[in-house]
Amino acid sequence: MNGVQLNDITKSYGAVNVIPQLNLSFDEGEFVVIVGPSGCGKSTTLRMIAGLESVTGGSIYIAGKDVTWARPKERDIAMVFQSYALYPHMDVAGNMSFALRLAGTPKDEVKKRVKVAADMLELTEYLHRKPKDLSGGQRQRVAMGRAIVRDAYCFLFDEPLSNLDAKLRSSMRTELAILHRNPNRTMIYVTHDQTEAMTMADRIVIMEKGKVKQVGTPREVYNSPENLFVAGFIGSPSMNFLDAEFQGEQPRVVGEGFDLPLPPRLHDAARNAVSRSVVVGLRPEHFAAKAAQGGAAPPLSAPVSLDVKVAEYIGSSQFLAADIGKRQVAAAIEVGPDSAPLESGEYLFDTNRIYLFDKSTGNALV
Numbered sequence: 001m002n003g004v005q006l007n008d009i010t011k012s013y014g015a016v017n018v019i020p021q022l023n024l025s026f027d028e029g030e031f032v033v034i035v036g037p038s039g040c041g042k043s044t045t046l047r048m049i050a051g052l053e054s055v056t057g058g059s060i061y062i063a064g065k066d067v068t069w070a071r072p073k074e075r076d077i078a079m080v081f082q083s084y085a086l087y088p089h090m091d092v093a094g095n096m097s098f099a100l101r102l103a104g105t106p107k108d109e110v111k112k113r114v115k116v117a118a119d120m121l122e123l124t125e126y127l128h129r130k131p132k133d134l135s136g137g138q139r140q141r142v143a144m145g146r147a148i149v150r151d152a153y154c155f156l157f158d159e160p161l162s163n164l165d166a167k168l169r170s171s172m173r174t175e176l177a178i179l180h181r182n183p184n185r186t187m188i189y190v191t192h193d194q195t196e197a198m199t200m201a202d203r204i205v206i207m208e209k210g211k212v213k214q215v216g217t218p219r220e221v222y223n224s225p226e227n228l229f230v231a232g233f234i235g236s237p238s239m240n241f242l243d244a245e246f247q248g249e250q251p252r253v254v255g256e257g258f259d260l261p262l263p264p265r266l267h268d269a270a271r272n273a274v275s276r277s278v279v280v281g282l283r284p285e286h287f288a289a290k291a292a293q294g295g296a297a298p299p300l301s302a303p304v305s306l307d308v309k310v311a312e313y314i315g316s317s318q319f320l321a322a323d324i325g326k327r328q329v330a331a332a333i334e335v336g337p338d339s340a341p342l343e344s345g346e347y348l349f350d351t352n353r354i355y356l357f358d359k360s361t362g363n364a365l366v
Contacts, residue, residue, distance in 0.1 A: 002028040002063055003186060004049060004154060009058035011044055011210075018044055019210040022058070029184040031177070033197040036207035036233070042190045043082075043158055045207075049188065050079050050156050063153050078152035080160040084139040086131040086146075092118075093127040096145040110149075117145040120175050122168075137164045144172075148179060157189040161196065173199050194234050198222065206230050228362040231281050231355060237319065239355070240282045240329040246270045253280050253354065257325030260302050263352045269365040270356070278365065281355030284319070287331035288348045301348040306331060311341040318342050 004026040011019035019041050026032045034042040047053040049060060051072040059068045067075045078099075086095050093114055100110045118124045121141040131139055140163040147155060157176075161169045177200050180187050191197060197204045198218045206213045206221060206229075214221055214230045225231035231239045244255035251262045251270035260280070262270055270278075288301065306322040306329075320331040320342060333342060356365040 003030065004188065005059075005061040006045070006049070007059045007061070009045075009048065009060070010056045011041075011048065011053065012056045017210070019056075022210070022212065024205060024212065024215075026186060026188055028063075028186055031180045031187045031189070031200060031202045032205060033189045033191060033201035033203075034205045034207060035191055035194055035197040036213075037192060039209075040207040041210040042192075042207050046079075046156055046158055046188060046190045049075075049154075050077055051075055052079075076153040077156055078147035078150040078154075079156040080144050080147045080158065082159040082162055084131070084136075084143045086139060086142060088131055091128050091130055092123055092134070092142050092145075095131070095142050096149055099146065099150055113149040114145075117148040120148070120179070121145050121172075137168065140164060141172075152185075154186045154188065157187065159191050160189075161191075161193075176200060195236060198234070204234075206233060224364075224366070225281075225355070226364050228279065228281075228357050231357070231364070235283055235285075237284045237330040237332065240284065240327075241357075242280045242282065242324065242327055242329075243359070244278055244280045245276045246273060246278060247276075253278065253356070255280065255325070256327065257323075258304050260304070260349065260351055260354060262354060262356075263300060266354065266356060266365075273358075273365060275359060277359050279357040279359050279362075281357060282329065282349060283353060283355075284330040284332040286350040286353040287320075287333060288350065289333050289335050289342065290346060290348060300350060300352040302351050303346045304349045306344060306347050308342060308344045311343075313341065 006022055006024040009019060009022040022045065034045060036042050044053060048055050051070060055068060059066060062075055096114050096117060097110045100113065118127055121144060123141055123145060126134060126138060140160060144160050161172055164172060173196060201218055203215060203217055204221050205215050208229050214226045221230055221234050225234060242255050244253040247254045251267055253260050253262060304324060306320065306324065308320050308322045310321040312319040315337050317332055317334045320333060322329055322331055357363065358365055
């Protein structure tokens, strides 16, 4: 039983039960991202794996070994915290190499590993500076370097990119993915940023209020969300949700300001639904401009009237804040870099990308 296993894990603080019951498995060599809003229990879960939080119930296995009550140093892990936790009296090289020197690693090997990590993290010119002489982003990179130099079985990351600027954050996502593949290391990464989850993960665990809402590959959770929470959390801008009703022998969804035919794959779901009322999910990126506005119609499309309030220019696309009926929605329209600001009027929606959710349970209708 290699990898990391969480069996019936619970966590309570007094009378407050923050993790009611959690069962998760992380395969050896897998990069798994746990994502969710603040307070959902993702960092608590990571800290229990690390041994920094005790479990209330259940068991934890790492590489086949029961480590439920083992001390952190006995778990063969390396962890990067959201806070830097650097030694102020040591320079960057000293902080990064401390664990290696403590373990008696040969000096040449220590120097080699520190150099590789420093080059990756763009810290080479800062190796002899103390933490007080670094910016917040540089300190966070030192904390990451301290973990990277270790030859641990499992690497745990608690929102390690939160203090980096946008350009470096994007670069570090790539470097972490490369680090995972060479050599193939088990990594468990916690973030509230779904973009980080989508771009780096082999699998994503989506949590809400201490419960797992869905586990799957980035493509699975994006293309086939199992409930309203996952559908609204994964994707940027977020999916639009509109109340509607099924109508017609060839089922359609009709609501205030829209009337959309359903693709054949959703006909049975519409006909077999317990209630005629439904929540329709429309992703912003599946709207398109008509030819007169510089767009190209999707293969299966239907007209939707958008009352545009704001058009944000971002180069090849425009983000629209608009109304369908009385409900505000977001639309991401690809129209080219030289397009004029888009205005209210008729747009198109790719009806093959409609999502349906049960109004009472929030579960996907498939």
